[in-house]
């Protein structure tokens with residue numbers, strides 16, 4: 345049972361509470377809903393971070409993207425830059441839960457919940473995301489691939505708060521998509537998901553006349569304890585025109 349609940353309005357207040365052992369809650373769609381469903385009891389101490397303005401921004405930086413931890417799935421889907429240049433991320437946020445889930449659920453909560461079935465993970469991984477973790481000792485940056493260690497487990501220390509996620513600028517000629525297998529149209533967790541972020545250069549790649557593929561990043565969701573890239577599938581696309589044979593091999 346939760347013995348202590350506070351609501352922080354500044355990052356400093358949140359850091360003080362977290363250093364004293366409180367767990368952050370952002371949208372609560374994993375932490376609180378999970379407790380109500382009896383999956384896990386609520387932590388003994390909770391600090392709400394949803395009022396902290398400094399964690400809210402979604403902005404372009406040097407052609408890349410900086411997402412504050414509190415950016416909601418709804419805000420990601422609504423952003424034209426994300427839809428045009430980080431399409432796989434928009435694809436994945438667009439199918440998270442219901443309208444209410446997307447309006448309240450945050451990218452920071454999605455990442456830190458560390459579910460191998462979470463939808464935005466493949467896109468963030470393939471776009472080369474780095475997370476910034478803050479503690480009372482300062483900030484450190486961690487490549488997303490080094491954050492998740494298993495279902496619900498990360499390398500973040502208990503006193504660390506995820507404050508932002510940075511995606512570098514994708515090279516010219518990059519396109520991306522995320523698809524998931526599901527048995528219902530809505531409110532379904534991924535049975536399996538696949539992300540592709542592919543960069544195409546000038547000139548013919550193969551008989552299909554397109555390409556060549558100069559960079560290919562493929563990630564699989566919900567098939568292993570952590571979301572991960574699949575080197576063999578990426579290799580099968582490299583240098584090809586991305587035609588049916590290459591896609592079939594991948």
Ligand SMILES: Cc1cc2nc3c(=O)[nH]c(=O)nc-3n(C[C@H](O)[C@H](O)[C@H](O)COP(=O)(O)OP(=O)(O)OC[C@H]3O[C@@H](n4cnc5c(N)ncnc54)[C@H](O)[C@@H]3O)c2cc1C
Nearest residue numbers: 370371372373374375440441449450452453454462463506
């Ligand atoms: C009905 C329903 C449907 C859903 N469908 C999907 C779906 O289709 N796809 C999908 O991926 N997810 C789905 N989810 C899960 C959830 O909505 C997402 O994971 C959401 O992004 C979680 O964000 P949140 O802000 O609500 O997290 P919270 O519940 O607030 O937090 C989740 C966890 O992350 C920690 N945390 C939160 N923010 C931070 C931070 N900044 N730094 C450090 N730790 C932090 C919390 O302590 C907690 O352990 C669904 C949930 C529900 C209830």
